[in-house]
Amino acid sequence: MNKPYIINTHSHANMLRETNIDEAISNAQNENIITIVPSSTAEDIFEVDKFIQKYDDVYGYVGVFPEEAKTFTDKTLNDMENIIRNNKKIIGIGEIGLDYYWDKSFKELQKEVFIKQIDFANQMNLPLNIHSRESHQDTLEILKKYNKNSTAILHCFSGSLEFAKECIKEGIYIALGGVVTFKNAVKAKEVATKIPLEYLLLETDDPYLAPVPFRGKENQPMYVKYVAQTIAELRKVTTDEVAQATTQNAERIFNFNAK
Ligand code: NI
Numbered sequence: 001m002n003k004p005y006i007i008n009t010h011s012h013a014n015m016l017r018e019t020n021i022d023e024a025i026s027n028a029q030n031e032n033i034i035t036i037v038p039s040s041t042a043e044d045i046f047e048v049d050k051f052i053q054k055y056d057d058v059y060g061y062v063g064v065f066p067e068e069a070k071t072f073t074d075k076t077l078n079d080m081e082n083i084i085r086n087n088k089k090i091i092g093i094g095e096i097g098l099d100y101y102w103d104k105s106f107k108e109l110q111k112e113v114f115i116k117q118i119d120f121a122n123q124m125n126l127p128l129n130i131h132s133r134e135s136h137q138d139t140l141e142i143l144k145k146y147n148k149n150s151t152a153i154l155h156c157f158s159g160s161l162e163f164a165k166e167c168i169k170e171g172i173y174i175a176l177g178g179v180v181t182f183k184n185a186v187k188a189k190e191v192a193t194k195i196p197l198e199y200l201l202l203e204t205d206d207p208y209l210a211p212v213p214f215r216g217k218e219n220q221p222m223y224v225k226y227v228a229q230t231i232a233e234l235r236k237v238t239t240d241e242v243a244q245a246t247t248q249n250a251e252r253i254f255n256f257n258a259k
Helices: 022-031 044-053 066-071 076-085 107-124 134-147 161-169 187-192 223-233 239-254
Strands: 006-008 033-037 058-063 090-099 130-133 153-154 174-176 201-202
Touching: 006 161, 006 201, 006 223, 006 239, 033 044, 033 223, 044 058, 044 076, 044 153, 058 076, 066 090, 066 107, 066 201, 076 090, 076 107, 090 107, 090 134, 107 130, 107 134, 107 239, 130 134, 134 161, 161 187, 174 187, 187 223, 201 223, 223 239
Parallel strands: 006 033, 033 058, 058 090, 090 130, 130 153, 153 174, 174 201
Antiparallel strands: none
16 A cells, blocks of 8 residues: 655745755655645745745745744735735645744734734635744634634644644644654643544644654654654554544645645
8 A cells, every 4th residue: 555645734845954955855755745835924935936836745835924024014915915826836824823932022013914814814715824832822812803714723733732622622723743752742742642633734844843863953844754653653543544634634724635
């Protein structure tokens, strides 16, 4: 039987430094891994647009990251719309959201930019890939209030099991990455073990947060298989089962076929 596809729902493959990017992508392709690359600023939406057209099995999101909210202007949504209309491989809006960890000085601007991009995703009928750090309640409240029809994914989920359940009740998906493989990641392991598989997605967030056995080194898209493996061990199922379930979830959300 062929190896089931794994969909890596969040990888900055375009930002690898120590790893050759072409090699990293072909490593992923050889392992039947499909990679989705988010953008971060109002400028690099153009870079991601070009990057994903260079490779098979690589898709993208356009969006402005909370820390880059200041780069978001009236023109940004027009730019995003043009890119989406011309590039069918853009399959969502991301990464967008709230981050109160680094800088709390522009919370209101972050919220405003987040809400504008939610409205835009709703109009385009595309899912949301969301970054939320130390901002869980605000993120959930904004989604409840403003998100009408886009499926939301909380990327690199860092909340408790209780919060994960609260999100799932709202139809929000939980994406887990390398952190779940860390020995001391009690919360992430609990989430990985106890949430329904129907709401779970896999990712790497490379080049950051490489899973064990590569912790501390540069991460890359194919390492998502270690995330799947760890989750399978925690849940006492096979890695193929985790791969199949999470791929089905992603296919449903992004409305595409992994092949
Ligand atoms: Ni990211």
